[in-house]
Amino acid sequence: MPGYELIGEEEACAVKDVFTYGGVLTRYGHDRKRRGIYRVEEFERAFSRRMGVRHALAVSSGSAALIVALRALGVGDGDEVITQSYTFVATLEAIAACGGVPVVTEIDATLTMDPDDLAARITDRTKAIVPVHTMGIGARMDAILRIAREHGIPVLEDAAQACGGSYHGELLGTIGNVGCFSFDFEKVITTGEGGMIVTDDGAIIARARACADHGREMQDPHTPADSDPHPSGGFNFRMSELSGAVGLAQLPKMDTVIRRQREIKRQIQEGLSDTPGLTFREVPDPTGDAGNTAVFFLESREAAAAFARCWRERGHATQNLPDSLAWDYAAEWSHILGGYPRYRGRKISTLWPQSRAILERGIAIPLQVTMTPDAIDRLIAAARACAGTANLRARPAREARSSASDPEAHRGFRGRAGAARCRRPLRRGARPRGQGRRSSAGRRSYTGRQPQP
């Protein structure tokens, strides 16, 4: 939960500021009362600068971002949208919410979209392709974009789990036609709940903006909603000013989060590199890995299950793999897919065998940016022990303090906000430190379902 781990005085003061300067909590209108404070707008500007894109639209969640982006690409009733079998359930929910038909590819050893299977599933009804950059790592975007361009189909990158990661020098989310991010509580940066859509395409962002605000189309944040003709439909997916303020305070911390995650992951991979029976996830561009999760494979499903039991007994957490596939694997979602004629009568649990064979051997370990060297060493030692010793479960859980619950683990890092003293109010237009440049650097969202020891 990297963004959350670094929440401090800056976020508390940013929120307090909103109340100090008028207390207007909605992003649009009320110009006189709000005394020049438009935090959501500022967050959008800062985020688009940081990502190096022309347009950014902040919304109420990553799920909302996906729905809005799909609608902005014109996805409607009966349109096929291709995504991958391994993703958080929100990706498919969003396609379904737009009336689209989810067409699901296998994943490969990268745990992202298998481009060969993508090519095989394109039809003349395919309206969009949605690769998902899972657990900080970019999908094989070269191949995916080549296939998409050959067929003239737009690409929407679901970068909810990979904010700050990159692929061959381009930031994830900015490579296809449109990208979506989540700022929920467990992501690289967090606004509690929130999301962002980014694109260089003015027409896409105009449609997205309207869709996120009941169809309001005048694009002028200062026009009262009742003066807008809003001829098209939409939703209330607006981000609140409080979330915008928190986002502005979190964004400058993103580079620190990514740098730290990468370093911790490097140390862990190094520490586990010669562990018998353990192989690492394939990464299309290792330099772009946002570093939020350490993923490796055991030799069999049984070995992975035994590792996971040992790991839990030692008080450590996993993240999705192998224990929460119900949330992250399409073969578990007959409640969504069973309603479509193309899936009716089919045994959904058996549809993506290549993916299942990979996922069932996988172990994913969430990394915390505030881990101390000792906590990292303990994690490596526990992983080596769990990988190598079948009878570990019989051992007393002496080391059952996870890095998350270990009071020593975070020593030396800044703690919570406490009673924040807000000395320097963040006024309109003030650019938070560290923003305004495009990073050459280039994360799974922690969906809250991993056992928290």
Ligand SMILES: Cc1ncc(COP(=O)(O)O)c(C=O)c1O
């Ligand atoms: C791949 C993916 N897409 C979309 C979402 C939805 O984001 P949110 O929780 O902000 O609605 C998530 C959240 O975990 C995700 O992991």
